[in-house]
Amino acid sequence: MSRIGVFICHCGENISRTVDVEQVAAQAALMPGVAFAVDYKYMCSDPGQNLVKNAITEHRLTHVVVAACSPRMHERTFRKAVEQAGLNPFLCEMANIREHCSWVHEDREEATDKAIEIVGMLVERVKKNRVLPTITVPVTKRALVIGGGIAGIQAALDIADAGHQVVLVEREPSIGGHMAQLSETFPTLDCSQCIMTPKMVDVANHPNITLHTYSEIEQVDGYIGNFQITVRKKARSVDEHKCTGCGVCMTKCPQKKIPNSFDCNLGTRTAIYVPFPQAVPNVPVIDRENCTMFKSGKCGVCQKACGPGAVDFEQQDQLIVEPVGAIVVSTGFELYRITEKTKGSPIKGYGEFGHGKIPDVIDGMTFERLASASGPTGGKIQRPSDGKEPKQVVFIQCVGSRSREKGISYCSKVCCMYTAKHTMLYHHKVHDGQAYVFFMDARVPGKSYDEFWRRAIEDEEAVYIRGMVSRLYQKGDKIVVMGSDISVGVQVEIEADLVVLATAVQPQKGADLLAQKLGISYDKYNFYSEAHAKLRPVECATAGIYLAGACQGPKDIPDTVSQASAAAAKVMTLFAKDKLEREPIVARVKESGCVGCFACKKVCAYGAIEEKEIRDRQGNLVKVVAYVNPGVCAGCGTCQATCPSKSVELDGYTDEQIVAMIEAL
C-alpha cells in the first residue's frame, strides 16, 4: 500500500492567485493512497524542502508528488530532497500547476479544478513508479579528435597537455587544414605558416598524441565514456617508421606534372609527394592513381632511391580500433565551387560567371596561395593564365553566401575580412595596381576588425563598390566585370586582369556521412548542430561528442581556436571523473515476451539495441532476444511504442504509468 505525500506550492502568489491551493490540498488528501497533503508558500525554499523531508520520515511516505512549477524547473531539486530523506529519487513526481495552469487560466474555479485533476493524474502515476538505480558507466580517459585543422590541433594539444591520451585522425596526408594554406592572417597580418607550423610540430612530438594521417573513421561503436572507434589508415605506400623524410624519392619520381591541390592546382607535384614542405608528418604518400608503378607495373624509381627502404608498393589499408571516452569533431569546411550545380545539393552554380571556365577567375583560397611566400609563385601575384602581374583586380564578395537563389542563405562570416586582407596583400605587392571590391555590406564585428577593414579602404586605397556583379566574361586577355553600384545607382563595368571570388564556406563533402556514423545531428547545409545555440554551443546532443571549428558553422581562426579550447575543456570535465552518472531513464527488454523480431533495433537511432542469445543449461540456443545497452540508450522510448509484443519498456515511462494517468482522467 502506497503512502503518498502531496505538497502544493503557492509559489508566492504565482499559483495561489488563481488556484485555491488549500482546496487542492484538501482534495488531494482524499485521493486513494495519499497519506499526507499540505500547501506551503515556497516549496523549493530551504524550509519548503525540509517540510518535504520531514514529512517523509514523520508520515513514513513511500512516494511524493510536488504540485508546483514545471518539472523542467525543479524536478531535480525535489528529487534530490527526496533522496536525502532516504527515498529513491524516482519515486517523486512533479505536477505542473503553474506554467500549465495558474499562469494560463484566469478563472479561479476552472484553474482549481484543473490543478486538482493534474495532481490526481500524478498521484496515480507515482504509484506505478519503480525504484530506479542511478546508472554509472566507466570513463575511458582517452579522446578522439577528428580533423587536424587548427581546430583539431588546438583541441588535441589542450587535452594532451592536461595529461590525457589523444588520438588525432586526419583524412589528408598532413595535418594543418586550411590555415596551413593561408598566406597572412587578419586582423594582424601575421604569417599563417609561422604561427601554424610550430603547433603542427608540437602535435607530432607530443608524447600523449597518437596521429593517424591519411586516415578516416570507418566505424563508431559505443557511447559516452566508452566509444570504440575503427580507423581506416589508408595505404600510404611508404612505411612511416622507416621514412626519414629526406625527400629523395620525390626528386626522382618521373611523374612531375600532377596538379597540387594544396596549391589550389596552381603548382604541380610528383606522384610520391608531401602536400607542402612543412607537412606533419613529413612522410610522403604515393598517389596511386597517378603513380607509374601502379598504372603500368613498371617504374619503382622511388623505391630504388629510398635509402632506408621505406617505399612499399604492397602496403594495404589498415583497420585500427581505438577505445576512447570522448570525441571532438573538427572536420572544417570547404569552399563553394561556382563550376556547376552539384548533384543532390541545393547549390546552383554561377553560369553568369562562366561556371569556372575563365582561368583568371579564382577563389579566395587560390589568392592565398598566390600571395603566400611558400606558394607556387613564391608570393608573387601572377595570374594563372599567362603569369602576368594583374594591374586591375576585382574582388567579389558573397559568392554563394546570403543568396537563397544560389542555395545558401547564411553569411560565410570570414569573407569580408579576408577580402579586405587580400586587397592589402595585393597593394603591398603590386604598388601600381588597383583593387576593386563588390560587396553587399561589410560585416566586420570583432576585435580590431572594423579598424582593419577601414585600413584597406583608407590606407590601401581599395575601391569598395556596394552592389552585385551580374556578369563576367572574357574579352581578349581581360575579364569584363559588369555590375551595379547601388549607392549611386549606376551600372559599372571594369576591365579586370584577375577576378577573385569570395565563395561561400560550406561543410566538407561527406560531413553528413560522418555525422551518421557518429549519430550526431546536422542542419540542412550539413553543418553539425550544437546541443543548444547559446548555452551548449560546443556539445552535440549526443553525449560525449563535442564540436570545434568551421564544421559547426563558418568561423575565423580566433573563434575556431576558442571553440576548440572550449571543447577540450568539456572533454577534461568529463575525464575529471572515473565514473559517469546518468539518469536511469533507459529501455529494458522483458526477455520472456520478446519474439526476436528486432523491430526495436531498426527504429533505435542510437544503436542501443543488440541481439542476445539465450541458452539453456546445456548450452543449446533457446532464442535470440533484444538487449538494450543502458550506456547507449538515450531514453526516447521509440522502441517501446514499436515493439509488437510489448516486450521492451522504458523505465520512468512504462505503459503502466501512462495508462494510470489516462485512467485518472
Next chain:
Amino acid sequence: MHSEKPKHDFEPKIIAFVCTWCTYAGADLAGTSRMQYPSNVRVLKFPCTGRIDPVFILKAFQQGADGILVSGCHPGDCHYIAGNYHARRRFAVFRKLLEFIGVDLNRIQFSWVSAAEGGKWVEVVTDLTERVRAMGPMVEFKDLVLEEQWSGNLNNPELQAVYEAM
C-alpha cells in the same frame, strides 16, 4: 480578457500527448509569457513523440476524452534524432484505423510545437478545444467499447495488424 467569458453547455476533455523537449517546453513558455488559453487540456509528458503508442489514444477516448492532441518537435529537431519521424509514420497508419472504426479525425490533431512556440501552443490548443466543443461529446468510441467489449488490451489482433502495417 476572459472576464466576460461565455459559459458553454459542453466543455470537452482534451488530452495532449507531448514530448518533453519541444512541446512541453513550448507549453511552459506559454505559461511564463502569461498567455491565456482554455483550461480543457490535460498534458501528458513523454520523453519523445516516438514513445507515444497509438493505444494511448484509444485508451484516452475510452476514458472519456473528446479530443486529442499529439505534438512534438518539428521534423529534424527531435531531441532523439528521429523519434518524431517514427511517430509520424506510425500515426499516419493509425489514422486510417481510427477512420475505419468510425472516429471523426477532426477530434485528433497532430502538430509540431517547438520550445520557442508558446504562441503556437496556445493557438493549437484553443483551435482544437473550440473545434471539439462544436462537435459535441465523443460518443462513437465509447459505444463501440461497450458493444465489442474492447478490453483496452494492448496486444489484440486488430492492433497487431496495425503494428505490422507500420
